[in-house]
Structure formats: structure tokens, C-alpha cells
Ligand SMILES: O=P(O)(O)OC[C@H]1O[C@H](OP(=O)(O)OP(=O)(O)O)[C@H](O)[C@@H]1O
């Protein structure tokens with residue numbers, strides 16, 4: 121699998137160092153507030169799993185699965201809830217955890233949804249931000265790394281459901297796409 125990676129953009133060590141730093145900030149921010157940490161399946165799983173261990177205050181955890189209508193490259197902006205939360209967000213401090221923000225469509229939908237459901241606060245932490253991909257205005261509260269407008273895989277991010285289990289972020293060799 122690793123021989124299919126052309127270039128490593130962000131190493132395992134860089135990711136883990138960044139997570140410690142983000143975790144410290146979140147510990148300070150949420151001390152005594154018992155936030156609801158919401159992971160967006162499936163890509164956020166590795167990041168969420170590592171990040172929550174670096175938040176040194178009580179949290180509650182839940183997950184949500186959403187999918188954008190449209191084909192793989194063109195998102196229509198309509199988001200379908202595949203699996204909703206088990207927890208009510210009303211009156212809660214919600215922290216959404218994402219692996220990447222690209223067009224911003226998925227996340228702007230979720231942020232609006234949680235406000236509509238009367239969350240007390242909604243914040244967004246993403247490991248990766250690809251600002252050049254934006255189709256709607258969305259500024260995440262916390263960004264691990266800004267990435268160029270290229271298709272990246274690893275650490276949760278897939279190509280055709282593969283490569284999520286790489287410990288780093290990389291770019292695939294072109295022959296992987298050409299079969
Ligand atoms: O900013 P956007 O253009 O909306 O893209 C970001 C979304 O795309 C990815 O999920 P994907 O739909 O690929 O699902 P997955 O996490 O299960 O791979 C990512 O995890 C975000 O949820």
C-alpha cells in the first residue's frame with residue numbers, strides 16, 4: 121500500500137505533534153463545560169480517536185454520518201443524514217471534528233443544523249483545510265494544516281475507500297487512478 125504513495129505531505133510525527141497542541145487549546149477552552157464532541161464519519165475517525173485522548177477534561181462523544189448528493193467530483197450541496205446523533209445538542213457546546221474541509225458544503229450544513237437544533241455553541245476543528253476548494257463561505261475555528269488544491273489520502277482520508285489506514289497524509293501516484 122505504501123508504495124502507492126507518490127509524496128508524503130504531512131508526516132505521522134507532524135500530525136501527532138499538532139494534535140497535542142490542538143488538544144491543549146481545547147482542554148483550556150472546554151474545561152468544566154462538558155462539550156459534545158461530534159465526529160463526522162468515516163474520515164474523521166483516526167483524527168477524532170487521537171485528538172480526544174489529548175483533551176484533558178470531560179467530554180461526551182457522538183458520531184454522525186452524512187453524504188452529499190451528486191457524483192464523486194461534483195457536489196450538489198444537498199446533504200443527506202445517513203446516521204444522526206444519538207444525543208440532543210440543545211443547550212450543548214458542540215465541537216465538530218473533521219478530517220478535511222474542501223467545498224465547505226458538508227460542514228456549513230452541519231453547523232446550521234446544530235444551530236437550528238439550539239446548540240449553545242458550535243465550533244469546528246479540522247485536521248486539514250483546503251481553502252481553494254471552497255464553494256461556500258466557511259471558516260473553521262481550528263485548523264491543523266492547510267493543504268493545496270490536490271487530492272490527498274491517509275489518516276482517515278480515502279480514495280475509493282482505501283488508504284484511510286495510512287498514518288500520514290500523502291498524494292497517490294498517478295498510475296493508481298489509471299488502474
Ligand atoms: O467540504 P466538503 O467538500 O463538503 O468535503 C468535506 C467532506 O468530505 C469528506 O467526507 P466524505 O463525504 O468523502 O465521506 P468519508 O468521510 O466517509 O470519506 C470529509 O470527511 C468531509 O466530511
Ligand SMILES: Nc1nc2[nH]cnc2c(=O)[nH]1
Nearest residue numbers: 222270271272273277278
Ligand atoms: N480523500 C479525500 N477526500 C476529500 N474530500 C474533499 N477533499 C478531499 C481530498 O483531498 N481527499
